[in-house]
Amino acid sequence: MDSITAVPTPRNEPVLSYAPGTSERAELEAQLAAYAAADPVEWIGSTHSSASATSEWLDVVMPSDRRHLLGRVAQSSRSDARGAIDQICATAADWAALDFDSRAAIFLRAADLIAGPHRAKLNAATMLGQGKTIQQAEIDAVAELADFLRFNVAYARQIHQVQPQSVAGAWNRSDYRPLEGFVYAVTPFNFTSIAGNLPTAPAIMGNVTLWKPAVTQHFAAQVFLDTLIEAGLPAGVIALTPGHGAVVSEAALVDPRLAGIHFTGSTRVFQQLWQTVGTNIAHYRTYPRIVGETGGKDFVLVHPSADPAGVVTALVRGAFEYSGQKCSAASRAYVAKSVWEKIVDELVEVTNGLSVGDVRDLSHFTSAVIDQRAYLKLSSAIEEAKASPTAEIVAGGQCWDDPGWFIRPTIVKSSDPNSAGFTTEYFGPLLTVYVYPDSEWDSVIDLIDSTSPYALTGAVLATDRAAIVTATTRLRQAAGNFYINDKPTGAVVNQQPFGGARASGTNDKAGSLWNMMRWTSPRSIKEALLPPRTIAYPHMA
Ligand code: NAD
Numbered sequence: 001m002d003s004i005t006a007v008p009t010p011r012n013e014p015v016l017s018y019a020p021g022t023s024e025r026a027e028l029e030a031q032l033a034a035y036a037a038a039d040p041v042e043w044i045g046s047t048h049s050s051a052s053a054t055s056e057w058l059d060v061v062m063p064s065d066r067r068h069l070l071g072r073v074a075q076s077s078r079s080d081a082r083g084a085i086d087q088i089c090a091t092a093a094d095w096a097a098l099d100f101d102s103r104a105a106i107f108l109r110a111a112d113l114i115a116g117p118h119r120a121k122l123n124a125a126t127m128l129g130q131g132k133t134i135q136q137a138e139i140d141a142v143a144e145l146a147d148f149l150r151f152n153v154a155y156a157r158q159i160h161q162v163q164p165q166s167v168a169g170a171w172n173r174s175d176y177r178p179l180e181g182f183v184y185a186v187t188p189f190n191f192t193s194i195a196g197n198l199p200t201a202p203a204i205m206g207n208v209t210l211w212k213p214a215v216t217q218h219f220a221a222q223v224f225l226d227t228l229i230e231a232g233l234p235a236g237v238i239a240l241t242p243g244h245g246a247v248v249s250e251a252a253l254v255d256p257r258l259a260g261i262h263f264t265g266s267t268r269v270f271q272q273l274w275q276t277v278g279t280n281i282a283h284y285r286t287y288p289r290i291v292g293e294t295g296g297k298d299f300v301l302v303h304p305s306a307d308p309a310g311v312v313t314a315l316v317r318g319a320f321e322y323s324g325q326k327c328s329a330a331s332r333a334y335v336a337k338s339v340w341e342k343i344v345d346e347l348v349e350v351t352n353g354l355s356v357g358d359v360r361d362l363s364h365f366t367s368a369v370i371d372q373r374a375y376l377k378l379s380s381a382i383e384e385a386k387a388s389p390t391a392e393i394v395a396g397g398q399c400w401d402d403p404g405w406f407i408r409p410t411i412v413k414s415s416d417p418n419s420a421g422f423t424t425e426y427f428g429p430l431l432t433v434y435v436y437p438d439s440e441w442d443s444v445i446d447l448i449d450s451t452s453p454y455a456l457t458g459a460v461l462a463t464d465r466a467a468i469v470t471a472t473t474r475l476r477q478a479a480g481n482f483y484i485n486d487k488p489t490g491a492v493v494n495q496q497p498f499g500g501a502r503a504s505g506t507n508d509k510a511g512s513l514w515n516m517m518r519w520t521s522p523r524s525i526k527e528a529l530l531p532p533r534t535i536a537y538p539h540m541a
Pocket of ligand 1: 249
């Protein structure tokens with residue numbers, strides 16, 4: 001088609017309420033019941049050979065009912081992963097040659113399927129598999145994932161439109177090529193939207209992707225892959241390759257065709273991937289682009305002028321929604337003593353009143369943590385806090401692992417601002433609070449900036465404008481997403497582009513123009529319209 005088309009103007013997908021009596025609630029409840037009653041599924045991803053009898057299978061269970069088996073995932077061997085890489089690399093030329101509108105239409109259709117006929121399916125799979133309440137599933141698996149797809153198509157189009165200047169006698173153009181090779185997308189358990197975004201963002205720019213999901217997110221990952229296929233994604237563009245990260249990486253990171261890594265997960269794993277790329281650097285055909293969003297130790301700073309009611313809401317929602325398993329979750333708070341004295345009773349009452357239970361009961365505020373490993377890490381952190389002379393559990397503190405892995409939202413007040421509660425990412429419903437004398441506002445800012453290696457999200461709560469300005473200025477490098485009088489979670493695509501720096505990642509801002517730019521290797525083309533025919537320059541006369 002010879003035309004310069006305009007892609008549909010993207011708008012953020014509305015978040016539905018699921019209030020009693022709504023049609024979306026009835027549809028969701030029917031889907032939850034159907035999935036829960038179904039026999040366990042056997043998932044093999046897109047690497048067909050991994051269904052072989054010798055494959056290792058891992059169980060996917062409901063975090064809030066851990067004996068409930070949802071399915072089993074075949075773990076790819078190193079040779080399965082190699083086969084998947086060969087498969088996508090064989091498809092790369094055809095995919096890159098397909099015109100942009102045809103590629104874009106597939107992802108726009110996938111977004112409409114997610115927001116329309118597959119909404120209940122993707123929400124129910126995310127709720128059952130990842131332990132999300134409906135509110136948390138809806139803002140993630142539906143709203144944010146549809147937003148990523150629609151906005152990324154628009155950003156890609158914007159990039160294509162950036163063209164160099166042409167001068168008399170020459171026409172200059174930029175050709176936005178995909179990277180030469182494949183992109184390795186490694187995705188976390190906690191967001192269906194991120195798991196969907198990491199393989200598709202490079203694909204929208206014309207790349208092929210090897211997608212290694214987290215086993216605990218596999219149910220929703222598979223529903224999304226099925227949606228992409230229904231939307232028309234050709235086989236071999238995105239290969240869903242479940243497996244142990246280290247095993248799949250043994251194939252992906254030594255392959256000379258590795259052209260990029262799109263990672264979200266822990267800082268430790270990201271650093272391992274980067275180190276391996278460094279070791280193999282002379283071996284690749286092109287320098288791999290490395291994009292990673294990783295851990296956080298996200299803070300809330302409460303100034304003496306803060307509105308007490310707003311502080312309670314920001315702390316409770318910021319720390320305990322999805323049981324604190326968001327990279328952006330507030331896990332350390334610095335509260336002025338005068339404010340703490342006003343809020344502590346209400347904060348404790350609200351926190352202890354949060355209902356925690358099975359995701360199928362829509363009345364709960366939150367549910368279980370993702371797996372046994374997370375449960376053991378969090379329960380032992382709580383035991384350590386109970387035993388510490390500098391810490392006091394002021395709310396929560398209870399843990400039970402039957403029928404699921406439950407940790408009650410817990411607040412620890414600590415008088416040691418350098419203790420583990422302020423430096424370690426526990427990734428759960430555990431908030432550590434340091435109550436500072438009002439007169440130490442100035443030094444507490446330095447404390448926040450220097451205590452943790454991360455710089456993902458942070459918030460300042462204050463009504464005094466000078467205090468807001470001071471915190472915003474002095475904490476400039478301490479968070480990639482900074483909030484004023486709000487909780488530090490809940491970034492929305494195209495409103496608060498998301499990502500952090502320092503140990504929290506490369507800050508390429510998922511779902512943004514900047515991220516999409518990483519998946520193209522522009523070629524500059526100069527065409528001389530009237531090529532010169534003499535060799536001599538005037539000064540030679
Ligand atoms: P994780 O690092 O344990 O796992 C992430 C992915 O890496 C999984 O698919 C896992 O199987 C894989 N993996 C593990 N070892 C690997 C290896 N050696 N090679 C290749 N892949 C390997 O993280 P998680 O528990 O799934 O997610 C939680 C973490 O993710 C937290 O640290 C959180 O802060 C972070 N996170 C960050 C953001 C962000 O935008 N900054 C968003 C979501 C989650």
